Each structure stands twice: as C-alpha cells, then as structure tokens.
Amino acid sequence: MIEITLPDGTKREYAKGSTALDIAKSISEGLARNVLAAEVNGEIIDATRAINENSNIKLLTWNDDGGKSTMWHSSAHLMAEAIEALYPGTKLAIGPSIESGFYYDIDLGEHSITDADLPKIEKKMIELARQKNTYDRQEISKADAIEYFTEKDDEYKLELIEGLDDGTITFYTQGGFTDLCRGPHIPNTGFIKAIKLTSIAGAYWRGDENRQQLTRIYGISFPKAKELTEYLAMIEEAKKRDHRKLGKELGLFTFSQRVGQGLPLWLPKGAALRERLENFLKKAQRNSGYEGVITPHIGSKELYVTSGHYAKYGEDSFRPISTPHEGEEFLLKPMNCPHHCEIYKATPNRIRIYLYVMQSLEQFIVMSKVESYTDLRV
Numbered sequence: 001m002i003e004i005t006l007p008d009g010t011k012r013e014y015a016k017g018s019t020a021l022d023i024a025k026s027i028s029e030g031l032a033r034n035v036l037a038a039e040v041n042g043e044i045i046d047a048t049r050a051i052n053e054n055s056n057i058k059l060l061t062w063n064d065d066g067g068k069s070t071m072w073h074s075s076a077h078l079m080a081e082a083i084e085a086l087y088p089g090t091k092l093a094i095g096p097s098i099e100s101g102f103y104y105d106i107d108l109g110e111h112s113i114t115d116a117d118l119p120k121i122e123k124k125m126i127e128l129a130r131q132k133n134t135y136d137r138q139e140i141s142k143a144d145a146i147e148y149f150t151e152k153d154d155e156y157k158l159e160l161i162e163g164l165d166d167g168t169i170t171f172y173t174q175g176g177f178t179d180l181c182r183g184p185h186i187p188n189t190g191f192i193k194a195i196k197l198t199s200i201a202g203a204y205w206r207g208d209e210n211r212q213q214l215t216r217i218y219g220i221s222f223p224k225a226k227e228l229t230e231y232l233a234m235i236e237e238a239k240k241r242d243h244r245k246l247g248k249e250l251g252l253f254t255f256s257q258r259v260g261q262g263l264p265l266w267l268p269k270g271a272a273l274r275e276r277l278e279n280f281l282k283k284a285q286r287n288s289g290y291e292g293v294i295t296p297h298i299g300s301k302e303l304y305v306t307s308g309h310y311a312k313y314g315e316d317s318f319r320p321i322s323t324p325h326e327g328e329e330f331l332l333k334p335m336n337c338p339h340h341c342e343i344y345k346a347t348p349n350r351i352r353i354y355l356y357v358m359q360s361l362e363q364f365i366v367m368s369k370v371e372s373y374t375d376l377r378v
C-alpha cells in the first residue's frame with residue numbers, strides 16, 4: 001500500500017500502482033470525469049500513470065493552470081493527428097501549450113494552407129476527439145525512436161531525439177498518431193469538446209532565421225462548447241477596447257511611423273487625461289506622507305557601472321551618449337533608483353525616503369520604448 005496526501009492534508013491508503021484517476025474515482029465519479037492530469041510531488045503527470053510511492057497529490061481539472069495547459073498541449077497532438085490525415089507527408093516540429101491555447105510548428109512540404117483551411121482542420125479534430133482515444137505513454141529506446149522517425153522521414157523529430165539521453169525518451173499515441181513527447185496529456189481525446197484554430201504564422205525551426213521556415217498554427221480548446229462561445233465573445237469585446245482603437249476614437253493620442261512605432265503623441269484631450277491621472281497620483285502619494293524629488297533624465301555611465309545595471313543590461317539596452325568633453329559618457333535613465341541612492345546619501349538623516357519623479361514627456365517616451373507601451377503605468 002502507499003499513502004496519498006491530498007492538498008487539504010487528508011491522508012488515504014491506496015494499492016501501489018494506483019493512478020490519479022483511481023484516486024479521483026474513490027472520491028467521486030463526478031471528480032473523476034473532470035480530472036485532466038495530476039500534480040504528484042510537484043510534478044505534473046498523466047492522470048493514468050501508476051503511482052508507486054507515498055506521495056502528495058493534487059488532482060488537476062480545467063480550473064487549474066496545470067489542467068488547462070495539459071488540455072491545450074494534448075489538443076496540439078490532436079491537431080497534428082488531424083493535419084497528418086488531411087495533408088499526408090506533413091512533418092512536425094514542436095507543439096507546446098501557451099498562455100492561452102497551443103500551437104504546432106509544421107512543415108507542410110508540397111501543401112500550403114490559409115485561414116480558409118482552418119475550419120476543415122477543426123472539423124477533423126472534433127471528429128477525432130469524439131473517438132475518445134486514450135493518450136498512451138510508451139518508454140522507448142533511443143535507437144527505436146530514431147528508427148521510428150527515420151521510417152516516417154521526419155528530420156525535425158530526429159534532431160530533437162539527437163539531444164535526448166537514452167532511457168528518458170517517451171512516445172505518446174492517440175488513435176493512429178504517435179508523437180515524441182515527455183507529456184503529460186489528458187486521459188483521452190473526448191475531454192476536448194470545442195476547438196478554435198485562431199491563426200497561422202511563420203516560424204523558424206528552433207527560432208533560427210537561417211533554418212527552415214515552418215508554418216505555425218495557433219488554436220485553443222475547451223471542455224465545454226459554452227466556454228468557447230464565451231471566449232470568442234470576450235475576444236470581440238477586447239477588440240472594442242483596444243487602446244489603439246480607443247486612443248484614435250477618443251482623440252487621446254496618435255502614432256507616427258516617422259516618430260517611431262509605439263511612441264504615443266498625446267493630443268490635447270489625452271494630455272488633459274494624463275494630467276488628471278498624474279495629479280491623482282501625486283495627491284495620493286502626498287496623502288501617504290511621501291514627498292517628491294526630481295532627478296535628471298540621463299546619468300553618467302559610471303553611476304550605472306556602480307549600480308550594476310550596466311554590467312547586467314548595458315550590452316543590450318543602453319548605448320552611451322558621448323559629450324564633447326573627453327571621457328564623459330551618459331546613459332538615458334532606465335530607472336530612478338541609482339539617482340535616488342545618491343539623494344539618500346546626500347540626506348542621510350532621512351530614514352524614509354520614497355520618491356516619485358515628475359514624468360516629462362521625453363521620459364515617458366524613453367520609458368515607453370524601454371518597457372513597451374502596454375506595460376506602462378502612467
């Protein structure tokens with residue numbers, strides 16, 4: 001017997017070799033129908049894998065990030081199966097889950113696809129999902145793995161296998177489709193009830209522009225049709241609230257390719273809105289006992305060498321600005337803290353010194369370029 005500890009601290013005894021699905025069933029059939037994967041001692045594994053030692057277990061459903069990512073990654077396998085059926089000879093690179101959904105990078109060979117083909121692939125995926133095929137895990141030797149993908153003539157998988165150690169390689173098969181993968185996956189394809197393939201993009205194999213250009217197909221899947229409907233409605237609502245659209249419609253800011261991509265030019269209404277936000281922020285800070293200071297938008301390179309920013313980020317981000325005076329180099333201020341340390345040094349009797357900087361337009365531009373416009377807090 002093994003002892004299983006559930007997240008609430010409950011301990012239960014199970015036969016050695018029990019699976020997370022067995023454990024779920026012993027709690028309730030309803031729970032078992034919703035278990036997508038399991039976190040066992042911190043590692044996410046198939047809900048159908050045997051557990052052979054005392055373990056801490058969390059059953060993962062659609063409500064858990066680990067459940068969602070397992071569902072989405074399994075959907076990438078399903079999409080690959082559909083594509084292989086529709087476009088014979090397609091070679092497969094990698095198919096991970098992402099923050100919202102999944103993608104698969106594929107080499108279509110003689111075929112090519114456009115957005116108009118996506119509904120056809122979705123339909124095939126649904127057809128395959130309804131077969132409720134299990135995702136079967138198989139440990140395989142490196143030699144056998146190489147033989148399989150040599151036979152299949154898939155150089156991408158062969159290159160991936162090259163980098164793996166013998167004894168750590170696993171295949172997963174659902175229906176008639178087998179993929180090189182370390183898992184985990186959902187118990188069977190029947191959990192995938194609704195699918196939307198969202199877009200097609202180009203991607204280089206291993207992110208290297210000197211290597212093959214592949215086709216990346218993005219998608220998202222859900223355990224209920226209703227959730228897909230809600231997701232699509234949410235995407236439409238988000239489009240209405242896109243800051244580029246609203247900024248234009250409300251006359252807040254404009255962009256100019258000549259000025260530079262992503263650099264907002266604030267119009268009178270936008271400037272008024274910014275001023276109100278700045279005043280609100282300053283008032284809140286004053287009310288909390290903070291006082292303002294102002295520091296220059298540039299600082300000597302030495303300042304950032306001392307702070308460590310230059311060694312860490314200088315190569316990538318901050319080109320020095322030279323002055324006619326010999327040996328003097330300045331950097332655009334990437335952050336305030338080194339300047340503020342100097343203020344603290346100059347006024348050591350002040351124990352609490354928390355600072356805000358009056359942002360001028362030019363600093364705003366610098367920061368918006370550095371941090372990316374969407375991350376910017378006005």
Ligand SMILES: [Zn+2]
Nearest residue numbers: 077181182183
């Ligand atoms: Zn996989």
